[in-house]
Amino acid sequence: MSTLKTASLQHPDASSNTIHLSASGNVGIGTNSPTAKLDLGGNNVAGISSINSGQVSGRRNLIINGDMQIAQRNSSVAGISSSSTYQVVDRMFIRNSGAGTFTNSHSTDNPGYGLKRSIKFECTTADSSLAADDFAYMGYKMEGFDAVKLLKGETGAGYATLSFWVKSSETGTAVVRFVDIPNNRSQGHAYTINAADTWEKKTITISMVDGSNKVNYDNTSQFVLVFWLAVSTNRTSGTLQSSWTNNLTADEAVSQTVNIVNTTSSYINFTGLQFEVGDTATSFEHISYGEQLALCQRYYEKSYNDTVVPGSVDVSGWSGGDKPSGTAGRFRIEFKTTKRGNPTVTTYHHVTGTSGQMYTSTNGSVSTAISGVGMNRVQIAMNGGALSGNAEVGCQWTADSEI
């Protein structure tokens, strides 16, 4: 096959070059000095309906807080030997069932590329010989309103791609499990941690074609990503299913050798989680801190300042009102962000930090009564009815509507 060697292409009726090829391998359209592989010289591109089979622009990343920026609950929680809740970083669900003890923290360790925080799990009590049913994982639960964008089981279903950064003291094979909740279907994919103590970027592309097994368009948990931290034989004795298959416990984490509670001080960090439609991992989609916080507040909101742990003695930003004598003090709170569903509301006496209580300027500490809870507002009142004396009443609070 011969090679056409030319530096430029020009239509016979045109007065200037249309395409210019540089010696360094760049292609220019509308410029004779291309500085990138494809340089359009500032001209527009029209007629693009898709990039990497996904949407052209806008929010590509379906994971909220994938850059681990937001940690409203705490900066670090130690002694996690049993967990089925959210500990530190917003939207990251932590499960531990018998797999040693670890500390979960909001870490400043990062791989760069604009990612400034990560979520860290560090073993404090090792369990190098896990019992058959022991396991631990970090989960991301996606509500149906977001999960439907994956097009699983829908017309037009194609691929979705997960990318993330990982760093661990442990090398070997780890597994990410993708779970379709309503149809009880899942698939798992192994990735390798090649070098200890080194940030590595991993990419997993999965098909969303699965007959008519689609997720529901609602506010409940419909699609879950499971990042295994430690797991034993009850979940590794089957077959790693790399396409959609009915759930089987024995298949959940086949091939996983990484055990982050292998030795004391074993650890693993994650950041830069991105799950997007299409078969290609694009660069991490950075959004502003304020936008990320607002997205997290659909699931968890607090009156405290960003870095203050709920339950702390802190008067900054407490909510409250005035109580006329002979009445039960009460006040309404408007949430900053509409919640996923009616939230669990926890009040904290801002002078003592005691939960379930509020401050009054004349009647001491009083337990709180929550009423009228909705996705947008709640009323907090003194429990027990009217009290004498004018008073100022108030408290700090959290509203939790996590999945």
Next chain:
Amino acid sequence: MNITSAQYQTDPYTGNNDSIVAVIDGVTMSVPVYPTNRHYDEIMRQVEAGTLTIADAETP
């Protein structure tokens, strides 16, 4: 979740038991009677399992 107590709370306006005051992992919370709230779902799971009882609301 470690739920050590649960008691219905009556909404003074509706007169209904619209929430449950529960101590969960050592924190006193007000859990709405609202399926898909994860705390409510867990309370009801434990009630059905016979490991938790929700006390009646206090009489006003």
